[in-house]
Amino acid sequence: MLGVYGTQLSVYADRVFMMEPPRSSGALLFLSLSDDRRLKLQRLPLRKNETLRAWDAADEYLLSHVQNEPECVGSPLIINDAFGALTLGLADRAPRLVTDSEIARRALAHNGAENGI
Numbered sequence: 001m002l003g004v005y006g007t008q009l010s011v012y013a014d015r016v017f018m019m020e021p022p023r024s025s026g027a028l029l030f031l032s033l034s035d036d037r038r039l040k041l042q043r044l045p046l047r048k049n050e051t052l053r054a055w056d057a058a059d060e061y062l063l064s065h066v067q068n069e070p071e072c073v074g075s076p077l078i079i080n081d082a083f084g085a086l087t088l089g090l091a092d093r094a095p096r097l098v099t100d101s102e103i104a105r106r107a108l109a110h111n112g113a114e115n116g117i
Contacts, residue, residue, distance in 0.1 A: 031055050031085055034067045039088055040114045044107040054111070055085035063089045084108035091117045 031039045031054075041054035063086065066072045076095045081087045082104050087097050088111055099105065 029053050031060070031063075031089070033063060033089055039085065039111070041083055041085055041088075041111050042107075042114070043083055044103055044110060054083035054107070059085040059089070062086060066090065066093075080104065082107065084111040088112060088115060088117055 029041060031041055033039060043050055043052055043054045066076075073093075075093055076086075076090055078086050078090070078095050078097045080099050080101070081097055082101070084104075084107055087095050087108055091112075097108065
């Protein structure tokens with residue numbers, strides 16, 4: 001993906017598609033977990049008019065799988081959670097995070113504080 005003046009371009013072989021950026025208030029977006037639970041997540045460093053989410057489809061899939069499967073028990077080990085989506089989404093299971101990224105640590109602290117976790 002290439003970013004051009006707030007618009008994302010996807011290049012596929014010989015075609016280019018323009019996609020409108022998601023409409024959000026600044027860099028804050030919500031990740032829906034289950035029932036009425038939502039996480040407020042931001043990417044760090046904070047930037048005005050951020051168009052990227054602080055989680056991806058893999059994070060959504062893993063959270064959905066763990067919440068819908070009763071045999072998923074225990075304290076998960078999470079490796080390289082970039083902005084804390086998995087770590088905070090599984091906070092009730094006391095996950096352990098392993099990362100070498102200082103930005104990931106700061107993002108986890110920031111997003112944890114935003115969500116009261």
